[in-house]
Amino acid sequence: MTLKYLIQKEFLQIRRNAFLPRLIVAFPIVIMCVMPWVMNMEVKNIKVDVVDNDRSTLSQQLVHSIEASNYFIFNGQKDSYRSALGEIEKGKADVVLVIPQHYSTDVAKGLQPQVLIAANAVNGTKGAMGSAYLSLIVTAHVMPQAAAIQSQVSTLLLYNKNQNYKVFMIPALLAIVMMLMTGFLPTLNIVGEKEAGTIEQINVTPVSKWAFILAKLIPYWIIALFVVTVSLLLAWALYGITSAGSLGLIYLLAMLLALFFSSFGLIVSNYSDNMQQAIFVMWFFVVILLLLSGLFTPTRSMPSWAYATTYVNPMHYFIDAIRTVMVRGGNLASIAHQVLALAAIALVMGGWAVASYKKNS
Amino acid sequence: MNAIEVNHVGKCYGKVQALNDVSFTVAQGEVFGLIGPDGAGKTSLYRILCSLLLPDSGTSQVDGYDVVKQMRQVRQRVGYMPGKFSLYEDLTVEENLRFFATLFGTSVEEGYDSIKAIYSQIERFKDRRAGALSGGMKQKLALSCALVHSPSVLFLDEPTTGVDPVSRKEFWEMLATLKQRNITIVASTPYLDEVRCCERVAFLDRGQVQGIGTPDEILTRFAHIFNPPGLEHDKGMKAGSENVIEVEHLVKAFGSFHAVDDISFTVKRGEIFGFLGANGAGKTTAMHMLTGLNQPTSGTGRVVGFDIRTQHEQIKKHIGYMSQKFSLYEDLTVAENIRLFGGIYGMNDSDISTKTDELLQRLNFLEHKHTLVKSLPLGWKQKLAFSVSIFHEPGVVFLDEPTGGVDPATRRQFWQLIYDAAHRGITVFVTTHYMDEAEYCDRISIMVDGKIKAMGTPQELKEMYQQPDMDHVFTFLARQATRSSD
Amino acid sequence: MKQFISFVIKEAKHIVRDKRTMLILFGMPTVLMLLFGFAISTDVRNVRTIVVTSQIDNQTRAAVERLGASEYFTITATVGTPREAELMIRNQKADLAVVFGHDFASRHSGVQFIVDGADPNMAQQWTNYAQGVIANVDTGPVNSKMLYNPQMKSAYNFVPAIMGMLLMLICAMMTSISIVREKEKGTMEVLLVSPVRPIMVIIAKAIPYLVLAFFILIVILLMARFVLGVPIAGSLVWIIAVSVLYILLALSLGLLISNIAKTQLVALLLSAMVLLMPVVMLSGMMFPVESMPKVLQWISAVVPPRYYIEAMRKLMIMGVGIGEVLKEVIILAGMTALFLSIALAKFNTRLE
Structure with a gap:
């Protein structure tokens, strides 16, 4: 019963705040409008320099086939490997292809000429993908039989047929939106009451700690629901991306993640003295959770010790599950184990949060 | 030569006229008082004179230098202690x-x-972090910091708010020695005894100087504010013999330090119990134990019949609490605050709304029902906070320095509310540094070094220690203190 | 001068005494470096592969063995129909299925990869690798050489980015908060009224953070070199010089924020919204700038860390001379001058 009054108070305070209502509305919009374009790890626009030491018709054919490829931006022909390297150092080129002397005679004799591909691998993914793709073109050019094999292998892409990076990233964006709305905002709220001294007043009233904590969290859960809905609508309106699986599952996952983040935020705020500290601690853990969650990089590529941490990383379960639902169209059975794990972690954190809040010291 | 000259100074914040055509002069080596209610424009005036704020109109000189054009010279000559002076807590x-x-x-x-x-x-706590000091101790340190140098002109914005009477006296004695060194002092204060220490005072209200003169002239001329008629308290109507608070051998220790050291007392229903003590004597700690915010180290206590050690949540249902730093949620309106706390104590919607109107009617405050608390003057916030703390008709209400920083007339109104509450049978447990307020209490205890040194009616105490008033009683007892810390 | 020194000491004490913040300040770079150095990678590894075949003949077995023996793929199951494989992929039990046709043995053809395409980059790489393994092209005509980062470690890419992010965060956010805290607590009024010149107050505040940032820079460089094995290919003097320029830039930004913000919360949010988000998103730290739409590329042109990270990648990892990063350095210097002069011009020697 007292819960009603406390929740009302929270909503009034949020509404009165000069900044929060704008943040709540603007944040999902900005995230959904900008982030899918930014979080694009699609490798494209690879700039290629060619050093043709052969200068034969055949070598020029190879150059033309690279020029014709949509995948590469043909930067020009250079006289020497050295000058091409200079281009890489200036950042004007990413990959250099060096065609050796006698290229055409070797090919004609059936020998294998050694074509050199030198890629700037500071960005590993870009270097690897660029050189792999370039070598496919070269191999096909040198060995027609290899081209034949390539043509016999077919690939069936499931789910994200257009290879649209946004389809992959948008489910993950929900996680980021949830993180701010249900993690950072309640933390700031509670530390704020601590700093203002109003928490002392609440502590001398008969309000139970459950009621106090729930009253702090429920408004943010409702806001989170609203924000998730807005984000899903925006994904549909802006990018035509809709969920392949059931919406109910998405909301279920979002609620479990909200429970985790808000409990976590509470724990942090219960142990912090001021806002700066709370934000820093929060930020520290959130960055680790995010980086190890598989949001940006595949978890399977991690070394085993790092992979082991994903078993206790709720973000990992959430991102895995939400991608299964939204992209792959999974049902409850396909994400059962993630849901259970997420719920378990969230409940443990919830218990800790309530235990760490003390009305009486 | 005049140390300060203020000519027709005005300052606006948006539509609010903070200062309006203020003019006065202060002579070299004078102790000049600046008095007036909260929001009168004192702080704005200080800031203008320290060259922190640009006036909209008028000119002023400090030590012969213009505060607008000769900022650097002014700043080399003045000392300033702002109202909310705070120390570096981690040093x-x-x-x-x-x-x-x-x-x-x-x-x-x-x-x-x-x-x-x-x-x-x-000084004996010089290695302790400032953040670990009690409120009054911090204020003393702040005073030391402000006085450590000898500027030509010293501005002190309510330097003694929250400081116990003994330390206040010592502070003003120190100012007197500064005067001997020909330092000009401008100070503001809500305490009348301090006003009397000034040579001349200016009374500022709603941004305008209402009068300048000797303290006696001003206090007589504005007697309705500074010396309102005494309160009628029907002491005959004493409630029953039932004990609402019973405390025996209560101790709270932080490590080897006993903040509260073996105190015992009882408070009867309907009584107004004044809980006095110097800064750091252990008042706040004791109050925290009684209200269930802190667990006692040893000893027993019962509040409204419940044990403070095991039944603190039951106690919380039957008490009200108002602390010095908190008044109400500043970003909620008056009605919303009342509704929130009514709801917390389990009242239903219709009860709350009828009682809210009743309360605001009684306080003559109906027009501000939907005003945000942060835009109310301090005195109003305090009255409102008190009314909210007894809104659910608790058995006992705890007030921790409820009237800090407001003028005598407003404090008088506040005490009228306390008397009304006591009449309705609510026990009042109050701490204060105003000794005139101590006289209003039915019974008083004076805490020194964590122990209760004296207890009785104001009359009894005055007779026992053969002192003319409570102020002297307090000073007499508190000077015996050997420690000063929280 | 004595006042100035005692000011700097006081400021340093504030920083050192806040143990939790200190822990984060030094813990953050360490953890980030370790994560990016060892944990985060986009290598193709442990790809859970299903073999779909109706009959096992020698050719198929050889191909499967080659797949299983490669470091990239782990064969987790063999099923009869593509339908089952698809279900397993959907339930996240597998990433890739290799379907061998009936006549795989006879005609050495008819291989189909069924790939979980959710992550386009990885899907592309898995098929490329699988194709290579199946086709068994060991010695092709191509000789690939990975410049600057032969082992393709992601740390090479991220060390400059971490430097760009953390230096900005520490200098700008911490400086602005510490100035605003004095405003909020009322001590700023006393400092302003004191005989110390206001500009000295600000410089004294900035110096400890400059030193702190410098320390963190050294920690990062040492970790990069000796823990992660990232070579510092370029001139150390220039790396440090450019970093100090960048630290100054960040300090001026912090000062600018402290002029605008009235409360610590606002300073915090401003730093997070105006600095941190764009830095992480638009500086090319994680997401390559050239893949962004034009509009965002223009916006990223005014994000200072973009130039710093770019310059550091070239100086540290590629080991080019200072001449090659002249453009970035000039832009950074220009921005520093701009922000610093705005911040100083806007700095209030009075209260509003």
Whole structure:
């Protein structure tokens, strides 16, 4: 019963705040409008320099086939490997292809000429993908039989047929939106009451700690629901991306993640003295959770010790599950184990949060 | 030569006229008082004179320099202690003092004489972090920091709010020695005894100077504000013999330090019990134990019939609490605050709304029902906070320095509310540093060094220690203190 | 001068005494470096592969063995129909299925990869690798050489980015908060009224953070070199010089924020919204700038860390001379001058 009054108070305070209502509305919009374009790890626009030491018709054919490829931006022909390297150092080129002397005679004799591909691998993914793709073109050019094999292998892409990076990233964006709305905002709220001294007043009233904590969290859960809905609508309106699986599952996952983040935020705020500290601690853990969650990089590529941490990383379960639902169209059975794990972690954190809040010291 | 000249100064914040055509002069070496209610424009005036704020109109000179055009010269000559002066909580007492001394181009050793009286009280805690000091101790350290150098002109914005009477006296004695060194002092204060220490005072209200003169002239001319008629308290109507608070051998220790050291007392229903003590004597800690915020180290206590150690949540249902730093949620309106706390104590919607109107009617405050609390003047916030704390008709209400920083007339109104509550049978447990308020209490205890040194009616205490008033009783007892800390 | 020194000491004490913040300040770079150095990678590894075949003949077995023996793929199951494989992929039990046709043995053809395409980059790489393994092209005509980062470690890419992010965060956010805190607590009024010149107050505040940032820079460089094995290919003097320029830039930004913000919360949010988000998103730290739409590329042109990270990648990892990063350095210097002069011009020697 007292819960009603406390929740009302929270909503009034949020509404009165000069900044929060704008943040709540603007944040999902900005995230959904900008982030899918930014979080694009699609490798494209690879700039290629060619050093043709052969200068034969055949070598020029190879150059033309690279020029014709949509995948590469043909930067020009250079006289020497050295000058091409200079281009890489200036950042004007990413990959250099060096065609050796006698290229055409070797090919004609059936020998294998050694074509050199030198890629700037500071960005590993870009270097690897660029050189792999370039070598496919070269191999096909040198060995027609290899081209034949390539043509016999077919690939069936499931789910994200257009290879649209946004389809992959948008489910993950929900996680980021949830993180701010249900993690950072309640933390700031509670530390704020601590700093203002109003928490002392609440502590001398008969309000139970459950009621106090729930009253702090429920408004943010409702806001989170609203924000998730807005984000899903925006994904549909802006990018035509809709969920392949059931919406109910998405909301279920979002609620479990909200429970985790808000409990976590509470724990942090219960142990912090001021806002700066709370934000820093929060930020520290959130960055680790995010980086190890598989949001940006595949978890399977991690070394085993790092992979082991994903078993206790709720973000990992959430991102895995939400991608299964939204992209792959999974049902409850396909994400059962993630849901259970997420719920378990969230409940443990919830218990800790309530235990760490003390009305009486 | 005049140390300060203020000519027709005006200042607006948006539509609010903070200062309106203010003019006065202060002579070299004078102790000048600036008094007036909260929101009268005192702080704006201080800031203008310190060259922190640009006036919209008018001119002023400090020590012969224009505060607008000759900022650097002014700043080299003035000392300023702002109203909400705060220390660096993560630095130790000594580090704070040293820093401010160096900042003003002097050293602690050089300035030691001018701060000795106050600093010696906290010197033994010089290695403690300022953040770990009690409220009054912080204020003393702040005073030491402000006085460690000797500027030509010293501005003090309510320097003694929250400081116990003994320390206040010592502070003003220190100011008197500064005067001997020909330092001009401008100070504001809500305490009448301090007003009387000034040579001349200006009474500022709603941004305008209402009058300038000797303290007696001003206090007589504005007697309705500074010396309102005494309160009628029907002491005959004493409630029953039932004990609402019973405390026996209560101790709270932080490590080896006993903040509250074996206190025992009882408070009867309907009584107004004044819980006095110097800064750091252990009042707040004791109150925290009674209200269930802290667990006692040893001893027993019962509040409204419940054990403070095991049944603190039951106690919380039957008490009200108002602390010095909190009044209400500033970003909620008056009605919303009342509704929130009514709801917390389990009242239903219709009860709340009828009682809200009743309350606001009684306070003559109906027009501000939907005003945000942060835009109310301090005195109103305090009255409102008190009314909210007894809104659910608790058995006992705890008030921790409820009237800090407001003028006598407003405090008188506040005490009228306390009497009304006591009449309705609510027990009042109150701490204060105003000794005139102590006289209003039915019974008083005076705490020194964590122990209760004296207890009885104001009349009994005055007779027992053969002192003319409570102020002297308090000073007499508190001077026996050997420790000063929380 | 004595006042100035005692000011700097006081400021340093504030920083050192806040143990939790200190822990984060030094813990953050360490953890980030370790994560990016060892944990985060986009290598193709442990790809859970299903073999779909109706009959096992020698040719198929050889191909499967080659797949299983490669470091990239782990065969987790063999099923009869593509339908089952698809279900397993959907339930996240597998990433890739290799379907061998009936006549795989006879005609050495008819291989189909069924790939979980959710992550386009990885899907592309898995098929490329699988194709290579199945086709068994060991010695092709191509000789690939990975410049600057032969082992393709992601740390090479991220060390400059971490430097760009953390230096900005520490200098700008911490400086602005510490100035605003004095405003909020009322001590700023006393400092302003004191005989110390206001500009000295600000410089004294900035110096400890400059030192702190410098420390963190050294920690990062040492970790990069000796823990992660990232070579510092370029001139150390220039790396440090450019970093100090960048630290100054960040300090001026912090000062600018402290002029605008009235409360610590606002300073915090401003730093997070105006600095941190764009830095992480638009500086090319994680997401390559050239893949962004034009509009965002223009916006990223005014994000200072973009130039710093770019310059550091070239100086540290590629080991080019200072001449090659002249453009970035000039832009950074220009921005520093701009922000610093705005911040100083806007700095209030009075209260509003």
